[in-house]
Amino acid sequence: MTDFSQDAEAARWNYRPVNPVGLNPLFVWPPRPAAVLRWYRGAWLQLTSLTLCLALAVAAYAWFLPPLEAMQSFAPGWMFRVWLLNMVPQILVAGALHWWLYMRKGQGKYKKFDRRDLTRDNGTFTFRNQVWDNIWWTLGSAMTVCTVYQWLIYWMMANGWVPTITWAQAPVWFVVWMFFIPMWSGLHFYWVHRLEHHPKLYKHVHAVHHRNVNIGPWSGISNHWYENILYFTTYFIHLVVPSHPLHLLFHIYFQQVSPILSHSGFEKIKAGETEAAKTGDFFHQLHHRYFECNYGTSEIPFDKWFGTFHDGSAEATTCTRAYKKQMYT
Ligand SMILES: [Zn+2]
Ligand SMILES: [Zn+2]
Numbered sequence: 001m002t003d004f005s006q007d008a009e010a011a012r013w014n015y016r017p018v019n020p021v022g023l024n025p026l027f028v029w030p031p032r033p034a035a036v037l038r039w040y041r042g043a044w045l046q047l048t049s050l051t052l053c054l055a056l057a058v059a060a061y062a063w064f065l066p067p068l069e070a071m072q073s074f075a076p077g078w079m080f081r082v083w084l085l086n087m088v089p090q091i092l093v094a095g096a097l098h099w100w101l102y103m104r105k106g107q108g109k110y111k112k113f114d115r116r117d118l119t120r121d122n123g124t125f126t127f128r129n130q131v132w133d134n135i136w137w138t139l140g141s142a143m144t145v146c147t148v149y150q151w152l153i154y155w156m157m158a159n160g161w162v163p164t165i166t167w168a169q170a171p172v173w174f175v176v177w178m179f180f181i182p183m184w185s186g187l188h189f190y191w192v193h194r195l196e197h198h199p200k201l202y203k204h205v206h207a208v209h210h211r212n213v214n215i216g217p218w219s220g221i222s223n224h225w226y227e228n229i230l231y232f233t234t235y236f237i238h239l240v241v242p243s244h245p246l247h248l249l250f251h252i253y254f255q256q257v258s259p260i261l262s263h264s265g266f267e268k269i270k271a272g273e274t275e276a277a278k279t280g281d282f283f284h285q286l287h288h289r290y291f292e293c294n295y296g297t298s299e300i301p302f303d304k305w306f307g308t309f310h311d312g313s314a315e316a317t318t319c320t321r322a323y324k325k326q327m328y329t
Pocket of ligand 1: 206
């Protein structure tokens, strides 16, 4: 049991969850089916990043994505639409969240992890401004790389060079694969992210993302070009695993829009007097504060298995600092 009253770091947070950071109970032994059910009910049956991403994917598929037949050869019309399908939700979600939480300060510091405001007039950031820096690396770099990858995948799907499915052909697989996409994403992210923490790659590439010790919605995928080239390779799973364009769209929004929420810096969004949505992710917030911990997500507990898990306690901070020291010496 973690005793938070003994935590020397407590004063550094404006707010932090009372309980140690939770991990997906699917991987504990002996099995805890009720806890697993609670975990997935919490993720899929509330307003969370998962449900938001699924809703965005369905809307994009129903109203904006050109049919696969139109994507058999490269043409500006559909390619432009694919780019818009990346840009518009990113701008709307990050823009709205940033406006509400950091400009309008709609809920003050309620459930805000870090007590500091976002950085201005600081030479660490491109344009000397954290928000403009983050907007540039997101809309300029990340959106370009992900769009190019998606063009390739849709084009290959359209030409029948990779296994695709329809709802009518495989309804069970359709649902099962949708459910596993966040897990695949977590697995891929953990390994790519660990690689990026190799001192050489870190210094020249991943440091762009880690300029943001105190994070905001636009920090989500504010990454260096090389990091984006690696990070978005997660989509290439759809060249191997039988998928429908809706799977790719859900994967896209999970990879691009959910980091906006997990980097929002606030655990919950308040609407009126009630907590309307779960946004922030203390698990990843700890990664931005202490760097060499929590490389993955709470979906698959790789960090726990490889000894890099930080649960938010003082002991974990001590362990992380010791690990960091031996890493760079
Ligand atoms: Zn990192
Ligand atoms: Zn991050």
